Amino acid sequence: MFALKRAVTNAAHIGLQTRPLLLRGYATAADINTLLVVEHKDNAIASSTLNALTAASTLGGSVTALVAGDSPDVVAKAVAGLAGVSKVLVANDPTYGHGLPETFAPLIIAAQKKLNFTHMVAGHSAFGKNIMPRVAALLDVAQISDIIAVESADTFVRPIYAGNAIATVKSTDAVKILTVRATAFLAATAGGSTASSEPAPDADKTSPSEWLGEEIVKSDRPELGAAKRVIGGGRGMKNGENFKLLYDLADTMGAAVGASRAAVDAGYVDNSLQIGQTGKIIAPGNARV
Template sequence: MFALRRTALPSLSLARGYAATGNVSTLLLVEHKDNKVAASTLNALTAASTLGGSVTALVAGNAPEAVVGEVSKLAGVSKVLVAKDAAFTHALPETYSSLLVETQKKHGFTHLIASHSAFGKNVMPRAAALLDVAQVSDITAISSADTFVRPIYAGNAIATVKSNDSIKVITVRGTAFPAAGHADAAAPSEDAPAATAGTGSEFVSEHMQKSDRPELDSASRVIAGGRGMKNGENFGLLYDMADKIGAAVGASRAAVDAGYVDNSLQIGQTGKIVAPELYVAVGISGAIQHLAGMKDSKTIVAINKDPEAPIFQVADYGLVADLFTAVPELTKKL
């Protein structure tokens, strides 16, 4: 049996514009990997620019020259502070948070901003604790230099919060702000203050999964599977479809907890937040924790044999069918 449903897609995006007041200066923590700036940092830069005042980018690494060159040409960046040291090679949060605090103390920044990625969520709370201020997390809009909008209760409510701290430590939901563009001229750079190497942890090893598919965080198309996939081998159906349309593959927490796929593919409140042009949910019931991570997608397609599955409430297109029949048929016709 097939069914079609259309619903209005809920949005967390609010108006972002105000007359900046006071002396605002912002420090943007740049996340990078393999000499490339993380896409979410470009969204955080747009948020930083919205605050008004100057935006200084902080780049740290063992050999950050290529990243510094890229960041200096981003629109909105007035200066780049460079911390070149082997201590930043593996992005240990204790070392980065110490660098943030020393940089703030020297230059007197009023706002410290980073993306609400795993990297930002690891570093920024430590910096806030060292500065003895409260962090404002996962903002989706800016009302003023001290007032921000953020989702709570897995996105089922929107809170407007005001920070009275003299220093604002903020993480930004990347999907809520457009990516920053490039400037005509490069911003100047100078050395950042020295930071104390963190003693709370040390790098042991890193195991990365390599894939030719797009990165889940920045992909324009995402196909995600849930508990309905029944096992990890059946995710091959989604990989076949993803290869046809150049999509990334993700999963619900239920699928990850069941051991079907690696937790790096998890989408949701405790996973990655995505907002692609196309999101295909296969065998996903639609728990609120999962919806919090994908309901800002431009077009949502749901495939589930249960017509009462909550995922259909946010889907633009719904297909009530056995996924093991529907997915191969769709893949064949793509």
């Protein structure tokens, strides 16, 4: 530092234009502390969470997983065994059983206040897209959505204009809020050791919303977002009955079935099959599983 100051002083003596000496700090892996918000259902970890964990691990530093729900112990144990997870926070309460964002967001904020996370990551699924913007708003920071690559701890790549352009975004916020495109990252696998677990911090559980119920479409076919083969249909199928042709073909090929927004809007199939910007992002033939 002394040598730098002396060089600037000497430059002033010989008539060179000088600038104020600025000190820059660079983040190291030891400075990075990431919270992974785990999505799960029926004691199974959502595939998008496994891809999000890979993205979180790419940041460097430690990764703490937050598992919340009604009796989440089975999922918490499975998450603790994943490669890249340093610690698991477990919130066991019926309030978190249905993933309502009004209750999840305060829980994530409470974890942030206690453990000072620099990054918060979730899959770019309906779950993640519902919760993470609320967290960003409560922290008064910008969210970076649907990232497809991590260039550094503060620089990320994401598609814009419905995927017609790719943007590289640098965030100067103290806390980075990220959702991850599942098809852009490999799924995390089991590691060689088990991470420690501890109770998540207490948070406000009051909510203006009430859980009433849900209609779940179940299928033995591969999950659309992670399928290596997809059979798609659109308005040209004419009606929902003709989609049976696609179902039979998909079952023969071991593929998933998808549909365009036009087919969904026409009522041919359920919106869980919709592909695209307002549906599910797919990468058949290059599925990151």
